[in-house]
Amino acid sequence: MTARKVKAAVLGGDRRALARAITLVESTRPADREKAESLLTELLPRAGKAMRLGISGAPGAGKSTFIEAFGQHLTGQGKSVAVLAVDPSSRRSGGSILGDKTRMEKLARDPRAFIRPSPAGTTPGGVARRTREALLLVEAAGFDVVLVETVGVGQSEMAVADMVDLFVLLVSPGGGDDLQGIKRGVMELADLILVTKSDGDLLKAANRAASDYQAALHLMRPKYPQVPPQVLQVSSVEGSGIAQAWRAMVTLHATLAKVGHLKRLRADQALRWFWGEVQAALGEELTQNKTLGEEARKLEAAILAGKVLPFAAARSLFRRIIAA
Amino acid sequence: MTARKVKAAVLGGDRRALARAITLVESTRPADREKAESLLTELLPRAGKAMRLGISGAPGAGKSTFIEAFGQHLTGQGKSVAVLAVDPSSRRSGGSILGDKTRMEKLARDPRAFIRPSPAGTTPGGVARRTREALLLVEAAGFDVVLVETVGVGQSEMAVADMVDLFVLLVSPGGGDDLQGIKRGVMELADLILVTKSDGDLLKAANRAASDYQAALHLMRPKYPQVPPQVLQVSSVEGSGIAQAWRAMVTLHATLAKVGHLKRLRADQALRWFWGEVQAALGEELTQNKTLGEEARKLEAAILAGKVLPFAAARSLFRRIIAA
Numbered sequence: 001m002t003a004r005k006v007k008a009a010v011l012g013g014d015r016r017a018l019a020r021a022i023t024l025v026e027s028t029r030p031a032d033r034e035k036a037e038s039l040l041t042e043l044l045p046r047a048g049k050a051m052r053l054g055i056s057g058a059p060g061a062g063k064s065t066f067i068e069a070f071g072q073h074l075t076g077q078g079k080s081v082a083v084l085a086v087d088p089s090s091r092r093s094g095g096s097i098l099g100d101k102t103r104m105e106k107l108a109r110d111p112r113a114f115i116r117p118s119p120a121g122t123t124p125g126g127v128a129r130r131t132r133e134a135l136l137l138v139e140a141a142g143f144d145v146v147l148v149e150t151v152g153v154g155q156s157e158m159a160v161a162d163m164v165d166l167f168v169l170l171v172s173p174g175g176g177d178d179l180q181g182i183k184r185g186v187m188e189l190a191d192l193i194l195v196t197k198s199d200g201d202l203l204k205a206a207n208r209a210a211s212d213y214q215a216a217l218h219l220m221r222p223k224y225p226q227v228p229p230q231v232l233q234v235s236s237v238e239g240s241g242i243a244q245a246w247r248a249m250v251t252l253h254a255t256l257a258k259v260g261h262l263k264r265l266r267a268d269q270a271l272r273w274f275w276g277e278v279q280a281a282l283g284e285e286l287t288q289n290k291t292l293g294e295e296a297r298k299l300e301a302a303i304l305a306g307k308v309l310p311f312a313a314a315r316s317l318f319r320r321i322i323a324a
Numbered sequence: 325m326t327a328r329k330v331k332a333a334v335l336g337g338d339r340r341a342l343a344r345a346i347t348l349v350e351s352t353r354p355a356d357r358e359k360a361e362s363l364l365t366e367l368l369p370r371a372g373k374a375m376r377l378g379i380s381g382a383p384g385a386g387k388s389t390f391i392e393a394f395g396q397h398l399t400g401q402g403k404s405v406a407v408l409a410v411d412p413s414s415r416r417s418g419g420s421i422l423g424d425k426t427r428m429e430k431l432a433r434d435p436r437a438f439i440r441p442s443p444a445g446t447t448p449g450g451v452a453r454r455t456r457e458a459l460l461l462v463e464a465a466g467f468d469v470v471l472v473e474t475v476g477v478g479q480s481e482m483a484v485a486d487m488v489d490l491f492v493l494l495v496s497p498g499g500g501d502d503l504q505g506i507k508r509g510v511m512e513l514a515d516l517i518l519v520t521k522s523d524g525d526l527l528k529a530a531n532r533a534a535s536d537y538q539a540a541l542h543l544m545r546p547k548y549p550q551v552p553p554q555v556l557q558v559s560s561v562e563g564s565g566i567a568q569a570w571r572a573m574v575t576l577h578a579t580l581a582k583v584g585h586l587k588r589l590r591a592d593q594a595l596r597w598f599w600g601e602v603q604a605a606l607g608e609e610l611t612q613n614k615t616l617g618e619e620a621r622k623l624e625a626a627i628l629a630g631k632v633l634p635f636a637a638a639r640s641l642f643r644r645i646i647a648a
Binding site: 133216218282304314318 | 506540546591627632
């Protein structure tokens with residue numbers, strides 16, 4: 001397909017073309033990279049129109065079950081939904097458990113839904129970049145809502161929080177995989193906390209958990225003044241709380257849009273993406289240039305041995321990078 | 325004074341020489357910078373032997389009062405204590421409220437204590453760097469305990485957490501300046517939370533606050549497995565809880581040292597300092613090179629206008645930096 005035809009197909013809602021475009025964007029081959037960037041730059045003006053939601057939670061919190069129920073609620077309301085994922089542990093052959101269509105069978109068959117597993121990647125930064133670019137593509141393809149799922153490996157929650165409008169944290173009623181507690185730094189990313197499995201035997205525990213998280217959030221300064229993060233309860237199995245969760249997201253999104261926070265957030269995210277890539281380019285240079293890489297390692301060793309001042313070492317390395 | 329004499333004086337515990345050395349390190353003049361780095365590199369082998377404690381809390385939490393009482397408890401036990409500060413809003417003429425000797429009069433007069441206000445600085449990174457270097461100097465001068473105080477402007481808590489062994493968060497019993505809640509990201513940096521003003525009329529509120537923070541921490545994964553962060557109560561005015569707080573810090577510090585966590589932490593911090601300085605050098609290059617700075621601003625504007633892909637813009641800028 002010519003570039004023009006691919007662009008037209010994606011814009012026209014052709015799912016196969018979209019999937020192939022995302023595959024192109026995930027490719028590391030330089031020739032593919034050139035085509036991908038050309039396509040992305042052409043489609044950039046059509047991006048930005050979806051509601052971007054991050055969905056995070058520990059294994060066992062019920063993400064897939066929730067996304068299926070939530071996604072079907074949205075398509076039932078006539079909205080189109082794309083589901084992407086960030087999972088730096090994903091491997092090409094093994095695949096990721098995230099965005100796994102077998103765990104969201106009904107949604108995978110829904111004509112208004114599009115599910116894409118996490119890209120594989122050698123670096124977490126690479127995975128995040130590919131997902132951000134896939135997000136631009138699904139927006140250009142006209143999806144109303146984009147969900148970006150993350151299971152919380154490494155810094156993936158931070159990466160996802162930095163590419164979505166609202167960050168939703170799913171937590172179990174307690175016990176099970178959540179015994180460790182929420183990873184540090186994640187609770188405070190949340191605009192909304194959903195206590196899952198709020199049904200049957202777990203209902204009492206879920207009520208208590210909701211109250212605990214509400215109390216914890218109350219101790220922290222909210223992201224947005226006068227907009228405290230909410231804690232709601234859902235049961236994906238019974239279908240309860242899903243509509244309320246959606247309404248809470250819509251209301252919050254509209255509030256942020258109205259007072260200009262959303263625009264500012266997206267602008268900040270775009271600039272952070274840019275500067276993050278500049279730093280990644282620096283890291284890439286050190287990986288590809290064997291001499292520089294060796295110099296960096298020697299300096300690290302000297303710093304750890306207490307022989308050289310980090311500031312002086314950094315200036316020395318940077319001058320060599322510039323001179324290279 | 326010759327460089328050799330300065331080094332000998334600092335190592336010998338000469339406070340005036342130490343203060344002058346820190347002033348030298350804070351200077352931005354290139355000639356001073358050269359002397360400072362030479363001195364620091366000479367003294368590096370003598371650094372690393374103190375217990376490094378970060379002390380943070382919102383205005384009104386009682387930091388100065390606590391540091392004075394705590395500092396005197398330590399000197400009363402025969403320990404020497406240095407107090408440094410990180411306050412990016414500090415100005416040369418106005419001075420910072422942190423490390424302000426007038427607020428810690430008794431400690432300022434204590435022969436075993438050394439108090440230094442925050443360096444002024446144009447960038448938070450610059451302030452953090454100077455404080456890290458001052459920390460090396462006070463360690464070389466033989467201080468047993470170094471306290472680094474921060475009031476929580478910008479990212480200063482993160483900067484301080486990255487240069488200390490233990491991070492102590494002070495919170496008020498509630499009401500007053502703490503109404504806003506703890507800044508996002510800070511609660512989870514804490515190894516120990518101290519509820520201050522646990523006396524008189526505020527005792528009941530302090531008990532409740534301690535219980536609330538304990539519950540909140542319980543929901544989060546601790547920094548170190550099997551070492552949950554503690555919440556204790558202190559009254560600097562009555563002097564209660566100070567000894568217990570110190571014992572808790574000593575015990576935790578010893579535990580971390582024993583299982584190798586402390587060594588790993590300091591190694592990670594040193595490397596992060598190094599790579600942070602490499603990135604700062606990149607930023608410095610863009611500030612000093614007018615053409616590159618202009619290019620960076622144009623690319624930022626193009627990204628915000630949705631005209632260029634952040635990844636492509638970054639690669640373009642980086643290539644120009646390398647070629648410069």
